[in-house]
Amino acid sequence: MNKVVKVDSLKSLFKDGMTIMIGGFLGCGTPEKLVDLLIDMNIKELTIIGNDTSFVDKGIGRLIANNQVKKVIASHIGTNSETGRLMNEGKMEVELSPQGTLIERIRAGGFGLGGVLTETGIGTLVEENKQKINVNKKEYLLELPLKADIGLIKGSVVDKFGNVYYKGTTKNFNPMIAMASDKVIVEAESVVNTGDIKQESVMTPGVLIDYIVKGDE
């Protein structure tokens, strides 16, 4: 079971119209080499799920600027002018989800929950088309799970079994994306031998990882 592969060998996994989750927060913790791959392949009509659309020249933002995205589900798009432009021109659909709700939806997808109830968004536009549920006389929104065909994550240190360790704030959406995606590819800043990451320090278990790509290759 050798999970460490060349990035080019992954091409057969991708096709137009897929739903792909990509880790990162304004590009911090985003697997740029894997974004490069999607741009090289120029696959289209993607549904992209991530915290934000980053910047025009960074992370998820590059896919949007390159017109590869049909729909994006994110919490923030203000740092990428192309997202707003494509949305206003009707060329791309944008679904905005509050950040805490978005990560819970991804978690629900990965953790097998049918949904979660949150007060966030009550009395706002976020309510639209959503079921409201009363619990102990308090009103909540039912927020539904999100899943993806492929999850692209970035790991600071990854062992050959796929166990991932994230440094600093690169963790953000990555661990939940690894749970919510049918196939998971991790871009590793460094690859170490299995056992080099202490079992307590593993942040995403290798059992969730299908492929490892070296970020510096």
Next chain:
Amino acid sequence: MNKVVKVDSLKSLFKDGMTIMIGGFLGCGTPEKLVDLLIDMNIKELTIIGNDTSFVDKGIGRLIANNQVKKVIASHIGTNSETGRLMNEGKMEVELSPQGTLIERIRAGGFGLGGVLTETGIGTLVEENKQKINVNKKEYLLELPLKADIGLIKGSVVDKFGNVYYKGTTKNFNPMIAMASDKVIVEAESVVNTGDIKQESVMTPGVLIDYIVKGDE
């Protein structure tokens, strides 16, 4: 802000009738010194929330054997004969929750969610008195949050700010209990200086911890 205290100084926090969550899985990861304190004080009519009722002479099991518990919410009671006896004699109420549901309920309490939807328990006794919700033609149970007045957790290494690191399988319910309890007391196997636990290795942030007790004192 000195959180490291003598166990006796905590007595004023406890009173009869409280709801207390206690970490551990069959006693592994349970703060036994804090259980000792509850037994010494002999506070009564407690509602105890934990994964299981351990053994007659261990962890949560000791509180039950000592008749201090009015109600227990757990996933498994089979290893403690006293739990079954007191339940059958009508002297203690037992609410059984599937383990994965129980930890989600505690998490929901600590994470400010109004509830979660799960398939677990559909078509079983667990359905009783619960709201069923349909999502995309599939039926789920709405499981409600749990909170506690006080959470008692066990940490393997704890720094003076309260940051907690758990070794091995001692983690189990402890991190979520720290989120779901108004006051949190950690029993530390060892106390280290703030900064000795790497920021990436902190498993329960010190901001959640009110008091630290040394386990070996």
Next chain:
Amino acid sequence: MIDSKKAKEIIAKRVAKELSDGQLVNLGIGLPTKVVNYIPDDINITFQSENGMVGMGKLVRDEGVDEDITNAGGQFVSILNEGAFFDSSMSFGLIRGGHVDVTVLGALQVDEKGNLANWIIPGKLVPGMGGAMDLVVGAKKVVVAMIHTAKGKPKILKECKLPFTAKGVVDLIVTEYGVMEVTKEGLVLKEINKDITVEEIQEVTDAKLMISKNLKYMD
């Protein structure tokens, strides 16, 4: 009549064949644990323990014991190099989220609709469901591994009499007498112990067994 120890060996050995390379597997307490002993060396299985780890190793005794590493039965175990520890919410995220390929567990009763009962005998025994309800709902494949009868009485029924652990979740039943698959039409006997006849296995089974066209001997 097969003695209990031998029966458990037959079952564990047969269940091991249901596992394939690269899978994540949860073994219930008791009989299912013995499956570990029959996994071929060239197959790599990762074991999950619902109290908070993947990559669980063997039981550990005496000086090898680390009291901070236990399995879901509270026994001391080891963890492999590729393993990871986590909290219970992550553990059940793996389970409920469909990341566990196979769960193997015992039953008090199981029926031809794939209903399972293994957590309560009302008025008699109330151990609680522990993680079983989540495991059978979440795992991709649910294998019941059990002695065929209880004190001679059938445990494989037309319909479970005891309260369900879950409805319609069981995929395969492995006993010392045979291997039965749960299908929409009912239970299909796919393999049979060579020391027993089809009539004999039906006799100790309440549910009607359909006989596979390719019925084989258990091995």
Next chain:
Amino acid sequence: MIDSKKAKEIIAKRVAKELSDGQLVNLGIGLPTKVVNYIPDDINITFQSENGMVGMGKLVRDEGVDEDITNAGGQFVSILNEGAFFDSSMSFGLIRGGHVDVTVLGALQVDEKGNLANWIIPGKLVPGMGGAMDLVVGAKKVVVAMIHTAKGKPKILKECKLPFTAKGVVDLIVTEYGVMEVTKEGLVLKEINKDITVEEIQEVTDAKLMISKNLKYMD
């Protein structure tokens, strides 16, 4: 008229007084960030950044930069010894679960019922809500810190015209002109900049201000 730079100083300095020892605080991007500069040395505040840390330190430039440590605005920052990193679900668990004592953030509009609008100007600007909706619903105390008007037009209204970020969540409004508390009866002016009169502040405020019996000068 107070210039923008001076106004922001006045606001940040005043907001700092709302924080007390041992609190966990989230400061929004922009003006609220400046609050850090006015916290007395003898008070210990832990700052949370919703992208995944508590114990956030100062902005870092040049050789001090660790590209793996950023704040919610994408700037490079440091982390203190007592800090911790975590994923976004834990981060918003702290926020939604009521573990954050105070959140300080800007507003496009805020009204006398405590409604807040700060994430969208339909047809013009759609940055998205980011973490703001969760922060104002979850934090124990919500402080709006903003310049009193936008190009001379009131931002403190009888009722927000822009889409809400959340309903009835704001506790306190701090501007360069004064400090207003949201009460069931409406907005109560508790402190006023000594360079301005009650009439003048009312003039640039759409909502009717009730004047506290103990009206003080801002400091």
